[in-house]
Amino acid sequence: xxxxxxxxxxxxxxxxxxxxxxxxxxxxxxxxxxxxxxxxxxxxxxxxxxxxxxxxxxxxxxxxxxxxxxxxxxxxxxxxxxxxxxxxxxxxxxxxxxxxxxxxxxxxxxxxxxxxxxxxxxxxxxxxxxxxxxxxxxxxxxxxxxxxxxxxxxxxxxxxxxxxxxxxxxxxxxxxxxxxxxxxxxxxxxxxxxxxxxxxxxxxxxxxxxxxxxxxxxxxxxxxxxxxx
Amino acid sequence: xxxxxxxxxxxxxxxxxxxxxxxxxxxxxxxxxxxxxxxxxxxxxxxxxxxxxxxxxxxxxxxxxxxxxxxxxxxxxxxxxxxxxxxxxxxxxxxxxxxxxxxxxxxxxxxxxxxxxxxxxxxxxxxxxxxxxxxxxxxxxxxxxxxxxxxxxxxxxxxxxxxxxxxxxxxxxxxxxxxxxxxxxxxxxxxxxxxxxxxxxxxxxxxxxxxxxxxxxxxxxxxxxxxxxxxxxxxxxxxxxxxxxxxxxxxxxxxxxxxxxx
Numbered sequence: 001x002x003x004x005x006x007x008x009x010x011x012x013x014x015x016x017x018x019x020x021x022x023x024x025x026x027x028x029x030x031x032x033x034x035x036x037x038x039x040x041x042x043x044x045x046x047x048x049x050x051x052x053x054x055x056x057x058x059x060x061x062x063x064x065x066x067x068x069x070x071x072x073x074x075x076x077x078x079x080x081x082x083x084x085x086x087x088x089x090x091x092x093x094x095x096x097x098x099x100x101x102x103x104x105x106x107x108x109x110x111x112x113x114x115x116x117x118x119x120x121x122x123x124x125x126x127x128x129x130x131x132x133x134x135x136x137x138x139x140x141x142x143x144x145x146x147x148x149x150x151x152x153x154x155x156x157x158x159x160x161x162x163x164x165x166x167x168x169x170x171x172x173x174x175x176x177x178x179x180x181x182x183x184x185x186x187x188x189x190x191x192x193x194x195x196x197x198x199x200x201x202x203x204x205x206x207x208x209x210x211x212x213x214x215x216x217x218x219x220x221x222x223x224x225x226x227x228x229x
Numbered sequence: 230x231x232x233x234x235x236x237x238x239x240x241x242x243x244x245x246x247x248x249x250x251x252x253x254x255x256x257x258x259x260x261x262x263x264x265x266x267x268x269x270x271x272x273x274x275x276x277x278x279x280x281x282x283x284x285x286x287x288x289x290x291x292x293x294x295x296x297x298x299x300x301x302x303x304x305x306x307x308x309x310x311x312x313x314x315x316x317x318x319x320x321x322x323x324x325x326x327x328x329x330x331x332x333x334x335x336x337x338x339x340x341x342x343x344x345x346x347x348x349x350x351x352x353x354x355x356x357x358x359x360x361x362x363x364x365x366x367x368x369x370x371x372x373x374x375x376x377x378x379x380x381x382x383x384x385x386x387x388x389x390x391x392x393x394x395x396x397x398x399x400x401x402x403x404x405x406x407x408x409x410x411x412x413x414x415x416x417x418x419x420x421x422x423x424x425x426x427x428x429x430x431x432x433x434x435x436x437x438x439x440x441x442x443x444x445x446x447x448x449x450x451x452x453x454x455x456x457x458x459x460x461x462x463x464x465x466x467x468x469x470x471x472x473x474x475x476x477x478x479x480x481x482x483x484x485x486x487x488x489x490x491x
Contacts, residue, residue, distance in 0.1 A: 128325035131279050132339035132401060133315045142338060146329045227329045228383040 004197075010190050011182075011198045018181025019205050021091075025098055025167045025177065030160070032103035037110025044115055062108040067101065068169050074101045075173040091176055098170040102163075109159055117152035118144065121229075150224045157217035161210050178202045230293055232257040232436050233405055238287035239299075240273055247273045248284070249460040255405070255453070258433040262447035262468065263440045265457035266483060271440040272322075274457075275407045278438070279319045280310050291316045291404055318403035322410040324390045326382040332393045333378040336365040336400050343401075368396040372426050388419035392426055399430075406430070408439040444487060448472045456480045 043055035079085035
């Protein structure tokens, strides 16, 4: 027990640094994937057949294969197969590769949520706007958008909570996120070796983070609860 | 000069010809009721007038201006459709209010968006907005909703929602106001209040087209009745004449079935 109390501050400091990297990946993914997903959603709904077909094929590939494999391909393919590493070395390169993989992957998931939200707005809303002389973009902005957001908050919160945990997959290309930091103590790090509890303890970080997100999404839902669709 | 001139309108969906050669005219201040069974093409006709459907043939003129001619591509440019639509207003069967806005904002929104494109708005936003709000309030009062202006659609009964929708359509001051079965989605005890409002709108200035299943209402409120069946106008003329003494066999059949349902 005394040993645990000696190890605890060392481990927490290390896990904090790892979790900072986890959070960085989380936010960068959100910032990239939220708008990119909307673009993909419009692509998949495009009336130009080639655009919608190509977009849907891309979404199928990205959603249909494991994110872990996508991470490995995006990180290693340029260097090993093309002999031209584009990511640069070190943690910065790994982070750039991981962000790219996560943004593409999550944008595809988000796009399907957006598409579902947009298509679930009754056609009568658009027709009412048209008859009142609104342009298509005015209808999207002033009539549909708020209703879409209201409808997609629950599925989006699901996906975003999954993202927090999925960042641990970046461990596969040795990104120094929190799982990597916890695992280091199993071998040997900072005088601690053969300890498995730090790895288990990482779960607490995810739980707290997702608890806060759950509260946040609950608040957003309540905010939009003033009207019914 | 007729305010509305509809000539030889045709419309098909796939192989189904929904409108076959529809023609009629209306004078300013006239109320026209269109009756007929479901699937007779009444709603499609209103949707064509409001540019929600594009007719395959025929033409539409308002105040002599050719708004649409199937034979003239120049009248079909998407850009101008928006301006042309404003000649018509449409009240839907299912209201289609915007759920995120109050009754007042529902009435104001489209007017505000249109006003934003004018030089007056740029000069004095405040004054324009105040004027729009005052007009919207007056319209809601006119339909008897002075105490419901700040309510959201879900807080209103079906009849109240439909009255908001009527005020919303009036706000744009259309030349011709169309109603697509305005009481068909309402409980029987709520139809009265909506019909009363529509009746009260009838003035020498306002031109209205009402698609309805309320025969008594059609007879009392309109100056002209059209009976449609299978995409054609079967009978047309004086309301009391058509509803009380129909000449055509199909009209007689329809009205008999109708009184049986009542």
